[in-house]
Amino acid sequence: MQEIITLDYGSGGKKTSSLIEEIILPLMGNDILDELGDAAVLSGAEKLVFSTDSFVVSPYFFPGGNIGKLSVCGTVNDVCMQGGDPRYLSLSLIIEEGLPMEDLKEIARSIADTAKAAGVRIVTGDTKVVERGHGDGLYINTAGIGTLKSPWLSKRGIRPGDRVIVSGTVGDHGAAVMLARNEDLLTGELLSDCAPLREPALALSALGEDLRIMRDPTRGGVATTLCEFAEGSSFSIRLDETAIPVAPQVASACDILGLDPLYCANEGKLLAVVAKERADEALGILRRFPVSENAAVIGEVRDEYPGKVLVRTRIGGSRIVAKLAGAQLPRIC
């Protein structure tokens, strides 16, 4: 019979220990985690960057990744975007009774592999099991701590003339997940871009204060993140529609599903605003890493229409880019 998670695994007793000792520690163990104390003891005297995120993606396996990989990338990337070098992660698993043990193991392996690739150690954690029907298989919360490398990053540094850079094609994750939910509707080679951004983010900090701000455009996509940059500011951002990299598969899938790639989530892309004179250099830096090899300048900061984000369309018109009201929904025709 297939081995599954039962409520016993959340009892805090033997079964809970077996989960930790047989799955977690062999994959993620290190001198701090191995202590299995109530809390991790960390050393350091630097300024810290601290972030947390919860992951509830459905389905928990999707093309290009799974909830485990996502839970590491999400938090690691948040720390990186704030100018941090991510060092430590906490990992909390909320497991729904009935989750196949094999699925849990595969997800744990992804967590371990991704943490290694991102240069972080998992140093503390928790597991809970909830009754069947009270979760979606598996929810994960991670929190991450990094040391602060680029303390100047802020939208207050953005100036008219600055260039907006995206590290690769937009909308891949959102489109891939949407497709995974509707596999009887469409099939195709569409992978989530889920990846840690530690390397390109740290490398960009070489630009010093000419790197104004970085953000990973997850939920709400590139559009929402740029709106947040512009909101309440004295500048506008103008994008060039033809310069925004969109994978052809993503463009087609979005067209059929009635979605806009600009609003689809990304899980391995960064947006950076850099001084105009350093834009080419920034592109050169990003293109050194596979995760950001398709980096492109997609727009510029201007002093007209303060607070707005505009797109110059391919036929020469323009439109506003506004924040999304609620979730994107599939349409009639």
Next chain:
Amino acid sequence: MSDRVSAPRVNLMEVCGTHTMSIAKSGIKQLLPEGVRLISGPGCPVCVTSQGDIDAMLELSSEKDVIITTYGDMIRVPGSVRGDSLRRRKSEGADVRVVYSPADAVRIAREHPEKQTVFLGVGFETTAPGTAAAVKIASEAGVGNFTIYTALKRVEPALRALIGSEGFNVQGFLCPGHVAVITGEAGFRFLADEFGIPAVISGFEPEDIVRSIGMLLAQIRSGEARLENQYTRAVRPDGNPLALAMTEQFFETASCEWRGMGTVEDSAYVLRPEYSGFDAAKRFGVSPKKGLLPKGCLCGEVIQGRLDPALCPMFGKACSPEDPLGPCMVSSEGACAAAYKYGSFPPEKGVN
């Protein structure tokens, strides 16, 4: 566009929500020659649905052991009581599911034999064949727990009603490419032949629409009125006979109420009597109430092109996508949604 049309002003109307969105998204209005105005007509299927139908659908969603299946567009459409919508009812426990095709709704019905699955049949000639196909599947497989609430509409009678209405002032129609894929060019000939109004069936890329506008202006300038087909890569003269036959087999026409336009003869597709077992309204004994419109909602005016969305006193104030008064603000093809999302900004000019 090099065409220059001198005054008087030329009003062109698009009657497809997908055109409305494409026009707004690509910023075509700012590129039009002076004196040429694009107006959105009754082309958004959700927006033209009467308030009575919307309230009846909401009522259905609260029936015990009923699964509502719907296109995503309907989810946020407001009921006559402020704050009411399928989304709200879902939060309160109703089982509402978004599907991409009516066939998905039949599948859900088969997976849940202990429940009743209702599909909300909203749309024009484009969605009628698919809805008919779902009834066919359910009928042949003996799926007894599947019904549809029909609010399917036909474009032609609505356009006739609009043209005959007081104050109608449109000099050219941009005809809906998707509908024409089904009905063929034949479905829109009446505009030029009977009413002498230039008409062009248009595709949906910005380039298609710009080209179609150019074709309309050329006709107007030379004083002609013809039906032209710009979207030849998809629209055939006689349309899609298979789809038309499918619709014909399961539906007949009847009069129905359009939001803001009142009752329009022959403008609805309703199930033929032999398939009335699949009619949700009959099975659950619901019927569209006489529309109690949300106070202040002017969607009816917007749908007929009589009111520019941004000029509605409610626009962006008492009515927004987060807290809508009417469907035009929340449908993904609504004129108000387009104006809100993509902006009537910057006004009347491009940004260089």
